[in-house]
Amino acid sequence: MYELFVLGELMTGDKHGYRLQESLKHAVGPIRQISSGTLYPLISRLVKRGWIRPRPEGPQQGGRLRKMYEVTEAGRERFQELMREPLEYNMETELIFLFKMAYFQHVTKDVRIACLEQYREYLRYNLEYVKSESxxxxxxxxxxxxxxxxxxxxxxxxxxxxxxxxxxTEEIERIRAAEE
Incomplete structure (x- = not known):
């Protein structure tokens, strides 16, 4: 889930790890936060897999070099793959959907519509549960x-x-009606 977020953020432009963490804090809201102990190991894994690469920048206070991260071509492919993946029904479904929706500008109309249709099915599934439970x-x-x-x-x-x-449903109709 956070892999999608980091790659999506870097699709919009290069960022420092600190800026990624700040963006994620805003994306997930005030209740759920990501720690540096979660984000930086994820960034390291993405670098090892060749999906992002660090670019050293000038030193910050204390003399350490700051790293700016950028997405690679392999990372762009991975991002597209994650955006096409079907939504699973679990505790993270809504957050993953929101992450995907935030990066719709980087995928085709068909991928956006497929994601929205999957989410609508998830919502309908939940409505059926609510109805039967009631x-x-x-x-x-x-x-x-x-x-x-x-x-x-x-x-x-x-x-x-x-x-x-x-x-x-209205969003699906709006996207279908819009010109690419």
Whole structure:
């Protein structure tokens, strides 16, 4: 997941590791953060695989050389591969979708539409779960106050899901209608 982010960020231009970390903080929001202990080993792996390369810059305070990272041709190919990969249904699906969407400008119209369609199917899958779970809960012998609150929670999830499906559907239509 973070591999996609780093390659996507470097597709938009060369960056220092610190700038990558700052961009990622903004992308994932205030709750979920990535540590230097996660990011820099990832950067090292991407360099070893030949997907990015460091370019030394002038020294920063303390005399250490700063490294600017750039994506290689192999890294561009890997990025395209990651963007074409189908979305898996797990705890990271929404974040991966958001990362992909942030880099839509670097892929074809067909890849953008495929990603949006996959995400819409994921949203519909979740809506089916919410619907079936609501039916089960409404028939279970659960204390009334707890059952009511669970049903309210599922009602909220249903409304959020329906709104998301509508937005994604409109986005697919907008992209289809747009000229490349």
């Amino acid at each position: 039916e089960v809960i409404s028939q279970k012998e659960i204390p009334e106050n707890k059952r009511i609150q669970l049903l309210r929670m599922f009602d909220y999830r249903k409304h959020v899901g329906l709104t998301a499906v509508q937005w994604v």
